[in-house]
Amino acid sequence: MDKRSRNETEAVKAHFRRAGLRWTGPRQEIVDAAFSTHEHFTAEDLLHMIRERNPDTGVHLATVYRTLQVLEEGDFVEGLDVDKGSRLFEHTFGHEHHDHVICEDCGRICEFHDETMEARKEAAARDLGFAMRRHSLRIFGTCVELAAGHCSHYKARRRG
Amino acid sequence: MDKRSRNETEAVKAHFRRAGLRWTGPRQEIVDAAFSTHEHFTAEDLLHMIRERNPDTGVHLATVYRTLQVLEEGDFVEGLDVDKGSRLFEHTFGHEHHDHVICEDCGRICEFHDETMEARKEAAARDLGFAMRRHSLRIFGTCVELAAGHCSHYKARRRG
DNA sequence: ATTGATGCAAAAAATTTGCATCTGG
């Protein structure tokens, strides 16, 4: 585990302690796995990652879902609805918020951050009498790689 | 049916004809119902609306889903993921695009349109090599009505 | 010791699909 994910794990631990939640073996494994990748992952993906790191793990998918929920509430991970299949998660702690562009054909996901938009989201919510808690901007379209016929994501998706 | 929804129905009909899709009784009923309201509705809501207008209708929920899919592809309706329960639909034909602010506690949904953001979405997608097809910005938070303790949506949701 | 967390299996919820039948063009 690199120094960065060690720090992140510590932050999660501290949060659990503060919130009166227990720090258990399964939670340790789930958090370690979640912070070990910088890709998007489903709950099932995460379980596979856990099993790769520790073939003898007893962690169950239900526990993964339960823990992801807690992590999401604590702003350590964020879920993304992709309209097709399971929700994708990514760890967010220590990262700047970003929005997503999703290819409807190949599933490729790109990220971007736009400070102007962030400010306007905040303002829009405020103007309507809302306290913004979280926000999700997804742009769906098609990527040029796919249109040009040399998109590696497309083949990967067909195989999967 | 007012003149506006008649026009909208005609546009849908024309689209179906152009696309080589058949104009059937169930589709007529589904489209009429979808354009008869300016609220968000689930597939099931729409079926109830159809049954209210015509108690003897034989339209089936599966057909509602199938037709909503066609309508969405034709940009006549738009689906909204609300993280809790079913997808909400609204007819969009002839309406300016808008984004949504959703109260996580009471379910209230407000809409807004921000031209600057629209332009930046478009640009973000282009810069990343995507052709934007659709986009969905959802801001989740809490509304002041609820915080102030006089939110009608909250009670409505508890009852429902 | 207590109370929360976990594994497991089973339920739940929402949407999709297979198929025989019907129907619009």
Place this chain on the structure above:
DNA sequence: CCAGATGCAAATTTTTTGCATCAAT
């Protein structure tokens, strides 16, 4: 007529829950 649309039921898929047991504090 014939391809596409529909009703119906059954399947699918993903996530959640009940409950007995286990373990952290």
